[in-house]
Every structure is written in C-alpha cells, then in structure tokens.
Amino acid sequence: MNARLRAVETRLAAAAPTNIGFPAARDIDYGPLAPLLGHLLNNLGDPRVDPLYPGHVHDLEREVLDFTAELFRAPPGWSGYLTSGGTEGNLYGLWLGRTKLPNAVAYYSSAAHYSVPKACHLLGLPAVEVATTATGQIDYTDLTRQAGRHRSRPAIVVATIGTTMTEAVDDVIHVHNALDVAGIRHRYVHSDAALAGVPLATTSNRPAFDLAEGADSISVSGHKFFGTPVVCGIVVTRRGPDELGPAVPYLDTHDTTISGSRNGLAAAMLWHAMDSLGEAGHTARARRARDVAAYAVQQLHNIGWPAWRNPLSFTVLLRQLPADMATTWPLPTQDGWSHIICMPGIETKHIDHLVETIAAHGGYPHE
Numbered sequence: 001m002n003a004r005l006r007a008v009e010t011r012l013a014a015a016a017p018t019n020i021g022f023p024a025a026r027d028i029d030y031g032p033l034a035p036l037l038g039h040l041l042n043n044l045g046d047p048r049v050d051p052l053y054p055g056h057v058h059d060l061e062r063e064v065l066d067f068t069a070e071l072f073r074a075p076p077g078w079s080g081y082l083t084s085g086g087t088e089g090n091l092y093g094l095w096l097g098r099t100k101l102p103n104a105v106a107y108y109s110s111a112a113h114y115s116v117p118k119a120c121h122l123l124g125l126p127a128v129e130v131a132t133t134a135t136g137q138i139d140y141t142d143l144t145r146q147a148g149r150h151r152s153r154p155a156i157v158v159a160t161i162g163t164t165m166t167e168a169v170d171d172v173i174h175v176h177n178a179l180d181v182a183g184i185r186h187r188y189v190h191s192d193a194a195l196a197g198v199p200l201a202t203t204s205n206r207p208a209f210d211l212a213e214g215a216d217s218i219s220v221s222g223h224k225f226f227g228t229p230v231v232c233g234i235v236v237t238r239r240g241p242d243e244l245g246p247a248v249p250y251l252d253t254h255d256t257t258i259s260g261s262r263n264g265l266a267a268a269m270l271w272h273a274m275d276s277l278g279e280a281g282h283t284a285r286a287r288r289a290r291d292v293a294a295y296a297v298q299q300l301h302n303i304g305w306p307a308w309r310n311p312l313s314f315t316v317l318l319r320q321l322p323a324d325m326a327t328t329w330p331l332p333t334q335d336g337w338s339h340i341i342c343m344p345g346i347e348t349k350h351i352d353h354l355v356e357t358i359a360a361h362g363g364y365p366h367e
C-alpha cells in the first residue's frame with residue numbers, strides 16, 4: 001500500500017478501540033477471501049438464474065439466501081436477493097407492497113430508519129408516521145388510530161426490528177391486530193430487521209417478526225451482525241418465483257432486483273460467515289454480545305451513570321457523555337441519551353475502558 005492508504009489504515013486502527021457506537025461486528029476474519037480481490041464478482045440479475053456473465057457467484061448467493069430464509073422461517077415458494085444494504089431492502093419491501101396494493105398508505109414509527117420515509121417518497125406512497133413508546137417500540141393504539149383515518153385504503157406497515165437508537169422491536173402480530181381493530185383487511189408488512197433480525201432469529205424466545213409470524217418481507221444489513229468489510233444486505237420475501245421480473249435477453253437473466261450489477265464479493269463474504277460458523281456459531285456470538293451488553297449496563301450502574309437496554313438487545317443507552325469525551329468516543333446521541341452497541345468483537349475490556357474514563361471525569365453530575 002502507498003503512504004496515503006497506509007495512513008488511512010493507521011487512522012482506522014487508532015479509532016477502533018473507542019469506536020463502539022455503531023453496529024459493525026468485528027470478530028469474523030474475512031482475510032481468507034483476499035485472493036478473490038483479484039476478480040470482479042458481479043451477481044447480475046435474479047439470483048435463481050445464472051447469467052451469461054461468467055464472473056458471478058450466484059451459487060454462493062443462493063446458499064446465503066437458503067440459510068437466511070430458514071432462519072426467518074420463509075414459507076415454500078419464497079424468494080430474495082442480496083442487496084446493497086438495509087436501505088435497498090426497505091425500498092424493495094415497500095416496492096413489493098405497493099405493487100401488491102397500489103392504493104395503499106404506508107405506516108412506520110417515528111423511530112423507523114430515515115431510509116423508510118425516503119423510500120415512500122421515491123415510490124410516491126402516502127406516508128404516515130406513528131408514535132412510539134418511551135422505549136422506542138411502535139405505539140399500536142396510535143397505529144390503529146392513524147390507520148382508522150384511512151380505513152378505505154390498504155395498509156403497508158414497516159415494522160422496525162431493532163430501531164437505530166434503542167434497538168426496540170415492533171411486534172408483527174400486534175401490528176396485524178392493530179390493523180384488524182382499525183378495520184383494514186388488505187395489508188402488507190415489511191420487517192426492517194437491519195441489525196437485529198439475524199441475532200433475534202437465533203433465540204428460543206424470539207419476538208414475532210419473521211415470515212412465519214406474518215411479515216411479507218424482511219431485510220437485514222450484512223455489514224452489521226456479520227460484520228462484512230463491504231457494505232451489503234439481504235432481503236427475503238414470501239413472493240414466489242412465478243412473479244419473476246421481465247427477461248433481459250442480452251444477459252440471459254431476469255430483472256427482479258433494484259440494482260442491476262450486484263456485489264458478488266459481498267455474497268462470497270456472507271457465504272464465508274455462514275459456512276464457517278453455522279447457525280450454532282452465530283447463536284453463540286449473539287449470546288456473548290448480549291452478555292457484554294448486560295455487563296455494560298451493570299458497570300455503568302456501578303458508577304451511578306444512568307443506563308438501560310431493551311430485552312435481548314446489543315444496544316445500551318447511556319446518558320450523554322461529558323462534552324470533552326465526545327471526540328474520542330463518537331457515540332450517536334439523541335435527546336440527551338447516547339448509545340453503545342455491543343457487537344460481536346466488543347469485549348468487556350472495551351466497556352471497562354469507557355466506564356473507567358467516565359469515572360475519571362467525576363461520574364454523573366447529580367444536582
């Protein structure tokens with residue numbers, strides 16, 4: 001590497017120990033894939049159809065999708081593809097919803113990711129924001145109230161499975177019940193499970209969010225829980241192969257995805273994460289991350305710093321840090337609360353470092 005790129009590497013390595021506010025796992029070694037960097041891997045077109053272009057890894061993509069569909073209990077006939085990230089997954093889910101229910105109104109909570117209102121805007125979907133509870137979950141009573149105002153029109157609801165700030169999880173069964181009470185029969189539910197979908201699917205007491213519990217589509221980011229060193233995502237839907245998009249004769253494939261060229265290296269990385277660890281390995285990673293999150297809450301309480309977390313979450317909310325800590329510890333902050341996210345690879349030593357630094361600053365300023 002030349003000096004300029006080495007400097008980037010040095011900067012990233014220096015930031016790593018205190019970079020604990022963002023959801024990127026760092027415990028999986030993707031080094032073995034380095035030889036693939038010498039090839040352009042492009043998974044053009046529908047993953048079920050091998051395209052004419054030889055530099056694809058559609059076979060690996062299909063195995064990644066099979067693994068994910070099983071985790072999310074997809075019914076027979078499901079389909080999906082690897083996206084550029086959670087944002088494209090949300091756009092795709094809403095696009096399918098609008099295709100199925102052209103006259104629909106879209107609903108999402110005020111804690112939904114900013115990509116959701118953006119996708120509604122792009123699709124020309126009327127969008128209604130629903131209130132949240134104090135912990136960040138969608139307020140089902142408000143959903144009923146808001147949907148009741150448009151009861152002559154179908155509903156598309158985006159349930160957030162791990163909100164960006166508090167990792168709150170909307171319950172898809174409660175969403176359906178809220179629409180029942182509002183008198184809305186025709187509906188489509190997309191689960192935006194960017195961070196929490198895969199880890200929640202490994203728990204025995206998983207909340208209701210997947211395709212077996214009434215979601216029509218579900219999307220995740222690949223660079224979050226799997227920590228792939230390239231940005232990517234996965235979307236799985238109950239839509240069947242009979243709805244293959246139009247043919248693209250010159251590529252010998254079908255146009256079913258939002259992006260045409262798609263990142264085959266990401267497919268290989270996700271395949272590596274799934275193949276090398278399997279479901280048992282990812283279950284253990286998620287359990288360990290929750291233990292570290294519980295440890296963080298406890299250690300912060302021990303020094304009197306207000307902190308809490310939602311059940312099963314990796315995210316720990318803590319009162320905003322003193323201003324002079326904010327540059328070294330870049331933690332996302334809203335309404336006086338910051339968060340750390342105990343992703344796999346974040347260990348108790350990282351938490352100890354944070355807690356010791358806060359304590360050295362004099363702890364929580366009680367009036």
Ligand SMILES: Cc1ncc(COP(=O)(O)O)c(C=O)c1O
Nearest residue numbers: 085086087113162163164194221
């Ligand atoms: C709940 C939620 N949905 C969607 C996204 C967007 O995912 P991506 O950054 O992979 O596009 C995020 C990103 O933080 C998120 O937290």
